[in-house]
Amino acid sequence: MESMEKAMSVRRTLDKVTENGWIHTEDMVASEWPLTINVNGLEAATLVCSPSHVRELVIGFLASEGIIRSAEDCLDITFNESQGYAYVTVKGDVKAALERGQRRFIGSCCGKSRQFYLQNDAYTARTVYTNTCITPAQCFALMEELKNRSDVFNETGGVHNAAYCHPDRLICIRSDIGRHNALDKLYGFLLENRLQTKLGVLAFSGRIxxxxILKAAKMGIGIVLSKAAPTDLALELADELNITAIGFIRNGSMNIYTHKERVAGPYANGL
Known part of the structure; x- marks a missing residue:
């Protein structure tokens, strides 16, 4: 099987408690699915993910881990849906790259369930060099479009959404229960379509x-937008990796945390 797609959400019955009493009803919940990636006969990781754009997820994950550099490095990808396996054949010897990260279980809740990644990411994250600028109006417009096109989130409330954009338009949106998976799907999309990222903007639904920031650096994207807050480590990395981090984009205001020189326009207040 060369590709595999399953429903991103399923209907479940439930009992809803309200101030007027109990209601027996139905609702849509996000699908959660484990995928084990086997590379050249070796198990690389098990991802807990949403079962959509799985091929992009595999390619983006392997690139993010430094196992491949381009989509062409993947010679073959086959899926066993019943067992939840992706079998990948790639160019070269992958043993050293796999040993750097070791075999991991990467949970959908992100954070510490994904074993601490900074040492391994040092091999693949790089300083971003781009002259792309964005206006506040464009930031608001991109985040509004991300919200309006987040169908699975609007249906279930249970996924993260990430979009690859140019300042004037949204190009590709991907959703997943794991925020890192949503970004890896975008990375896979960029690699398979051989898109240059020097004009790129990353719009994201969750906290920065x-x-x-590390995923953006690996993709070569210099501007990250979010409706949510950043962390201190994220901002330290954004400063170091030359990435413009903009958070709390909502209700006509936003916070520019790093590299404000990329923000321009009629109401950038001289920044």
Missing amino acids: SSEI
């Missing part, structure tokens, strides 16, 4: 964590 250190992992989000």
Whole structure:
């Protein structure tokens, strides 16, 4: 099987408690699915993910881990849906790259369930060099479009959404129960479509964590937008990796935390 897609959400019955009493009803919940990635006969990781755009997820994950550099490095990808396996054949010897990260279980809740990643990311994160600028109006417009096109979140409230954009338009949106998975799907999309990222902007629904900044650096994207807050480590990394981090984009205001020189326009207040 060369590709695999399953429903991103399922209908479940439930009992809802309200001030007027109990109601027996139905609701949609996000799907959660374990995927084990086997590379050249070796197990690399088990991802707990949403079962959509799985091929992009595999390619983006392997690139993020430094196992491949381009989509062409993947010679073959096959899936066993019943067992939840992706079998990947890639160019070269992957043993050293796999040993750097060791075999991991990467949970959907992100954070510490994904074993601390900074040492391994040092091999693949890089300083971003881009002259791309964005206006506040464009930031608001991109975040509004991300919200309006987040169908699975609007249906279930149970996924993260990430979009690859240019300042004037949203190009690709991906959703997943794991924020790192949503970004890896975007990375896989960029690699498979051989897109240059020097004009790129990353719009994201969740908080700007250190992992989000590292993913942006690996993709070569110099501007990160979010409706939520950043962490201190994320901002330290954004400063170092030359990434503009903008958070709390909501209700007509936003916070520019790092590299404000990329923000321009009629109401940038001279920044």
